[in-house]
Amino acid sequence: MERGGRALPPPWRGPWILLLLPALARGQPLAAGEAAYEEWRATGVRGRAVELSCGPAAAAPPAVVFWSFTPQGEGLPRAVAVGSGREVAMAPGTGTLGRVTLRNGTLELRELRVAAQGRFLCQGLFPERGRLRVGYAAVLLRVLATRAGTSAPCATRSTTAAVTPSTWTSSVHVGQTYVITAIARAQAGTYTCLAENSHLQTRTQATIVLTVYYPPAGSPSCSALASDDQRDVALRCRWLGGFPLARLRWVGPQEEEEEEEEEGLMGTSFSMATRIQSGAATRNGTSFSCLASHPALPLGAACGTTLWVPSGSPTCAAAATKGDEYVMLRCRWEGGTPLVTLRWRDSAGRTLGDPAPSAAVLVLSTDGSLGGREFVCVAAHPLRAAAAECRLRLEVPELQAESEVAVLEGGEAQLACRQRGSSASLGATVAWYDPKEREVTPGLAKYRLEEGEAWLNLTVRDAEWPGDSGIYRCTATNAVGTASLPVRLRVDRYPAPPNVTISKLRYTRARTEVRLEWRTQGAGNLTGFVVQRRQTKKPLRETPSPWETAAGDIEPHSRDRRLGGLDPAVLYAFRVLAVNHRTAGHPSEVQTPAEPPFEAYPAVTGAAVAGMLVATAASLLAVHCIARHRETLPRLHDLLFRTAGPGAQEPVGTTEDAEAATGGEEEAGPAQGDPSAPGTAAGADAAPAQGDPSAPGTAAEPLSAAPGTTDDPPVNVTITVTATP
16 A cells, blocks of 8 residues: 555556546536647756645646656656545556645645656546537646755856756856856756855855746648537647647637736636637638737747638449458548537437548448448538538449340341449449340350440340340349349341242253343232252162252342353252342242253254255156166066056056056057957047157047056065155
C-alpha cells in the first residue's frame, strides 16, 4: 500500500472502468467530441512539495480523473493514480516520484524526488451543464536540486534547464551586474549571486530565476468538426509548444476582438481551444477566427475557418467485385466545412456500417437475398436543417429485345438485346444461346457478336430454312440474379417459282450428250433453273439412285441446255426445276432422252431414186433389145410379148419386129385348132403394127398364144436395184 491511497493493480484497466461506471451511471451524456487540451510548465525543488492540478483551479473538479507520467527522455507513459470522488487508487512504484496523493483531481507530490522530472498527463471527465466533458492537461515538471560549492567574490552561479538535474557550475561572471546578450532558450534557469566579505568573514547570496520566453513553432491551425449528432460544429484551434503556452480564443464575425487582461478569461485556453457553434444558428459561409497571443509575439498570430455546405446532393453507385462474391455500395458527397457525414441505412431505417465523411462504402455478401432490396445513403451537415439522401435498389438485370425476328432465306438476321435500368452498374454479363441451348461464343463462322456498354447483338449469317429457325435466348447475370429473354427467329422462304415442263429431250448421235429444252407454266418470280439426272435401270430391290445436279445456276432467261458427260451404256432420266433464290419449285415430269434421228435418209432416198431411174432405162433397153432379137431370144420375147390373153395383140416397136412377126407367122402356119375360127377374121381386122410409119395400118397382128397352150415353161424375172449412197 502506497501512502495517499490504495495500490492500483496491473493492468490498471479494471479499476479504471470500475471508477468510470459510477459517474456514467448517473445518466450524464458523454460529450467526447468536445475534448479540451491544456499544457503548462511547473517547477519543484527536490525534497519539497508540488501540486499538479487537472484543469483551471477555479473549475469544478473532475468526476473521474486518470494521471499518468512519462519520465524525461522516455516515450512510454506510466500509470500514477485514478480517482473518482473519494475513491482513489494508486499505481505501484509511485514512491520513486515522492509521496504521491490525489485529492479532487489534484496530484500532490511531497518529498519531491529528482526522478519526478518529466511529463504528467491528466485525463478527466468534467461535469458541465448536465453532461460530461472530456479534458486533458499536460504538465511539464522540472525538479531543481542545490549543492554546496566553492566561494568566489560576488560570483554568479547558474543552473540550466537540461535533461538532467540542475547543478552548480563554475563562476560565469564577477561583478555586481551580469549582462547576457542574445539570450538563448538554453540559458534559462536559476542564477545565484554570492557576496563575500573577507575582512568580516561573512558571505551572503541571492538567487534569481531566469525564464526565457519563446513562442510555439509554426503557426496556429484551425479545424471544424461536426458534433452532437451533426447538430453543432466544434471549432478547434491548436498551437502546441512554446513557453509559456500560447493563449487561444475563438471570435465570430460579430464579436469584438478584445485584448485579454487576465488569465482565465472566458473562452481563452492554452495550446488548444475549442468552441461549440450551433449549426442551426450559423449561416452558410460564416467565418470564424482563432486569435493566439504570446509574450514573445507582440502582434500575436491567428488562423481561421469558414463554415459552408457543398452544393448538390449525394450520389450513390453499386459495383460487384470480381467473381460476384460481394457487392459494394458507394456514397459520395465531397466538400463543405465541416465535411458532410455519410451513412448507409436499409429500407427499414437500420444503420449499416460506420458513418464516414465525404464518402461511405458498404460491402455486402451476395447470398441471394439482395435482389430487389433498397438501400439509402443519408448525408448530414450541421448547417443543413434536413438531411439529404440518395437511394439505390439492387435489382436483377432487366432485358429488352424484340420477341420475333423474320428474315428471308439466305439473308442476315440481327437479334438485339439491351439492358435497361440501374442494374447495369453491377457489371452484368450478357450472353446468347442458340435453339440447341449452346452458348454463342466469338469466332464462330455462323454467328457474329457485337457488344456495347449495356447491349449485345447477335447476327445470324446466311440464314437457312429451316435449320436456323427457332428460339434464341438472351441472358444477363449479375451479382444478385439472372434474367433471360427468348427471341424467336423465323427464316422464311422466297415465293415458289413457276412450274417447268420438258418440251424436248434427245440424245446426240454419239449418245454422250443430250439436248434439253423446257418451258415454264404459270406466273412467279425465278432466279434460275437446275437440271437433275439419275440412272433409270436398277434392280427391282435396289433403291433408286439419288438425283444429282447436271447443271445449276442457269440464267432465268434460258430455256435450253446441252448436257454432256454421259455414259452411252447408261440410260438416264432427267428433270428440270425452277429456282427463286433458294426456293425450288415443283420438279418437271421425269423423261428419258429419245434416240437421235436417222440423218442419212435423204442421201439414201436420192440414191434409190437414181437407181430406179437407171434400172427403168436399162429395162426399157432390154425390152427393146428382146423385141428386136426375137429369133435370138425367143423365150424372153414370148414371155414379154405373149403374156396377153386371147385376142390380145403384141405391140410392134420397130419395122424389124413387124417383119419378123410376119415371117414367123408364115413359117408357123395357122394356129392350132379350127383355121376358120373367128379369131382369124378378127386378126385380119387388127390395127397395123406400132412403130412402123410405113405400115398400111391394115396388117393384122398375130395373136399370141393362149395361156397354157405354149410348150415352154414360164420364166421368172427378178430386177435388183442397188443404190449407193
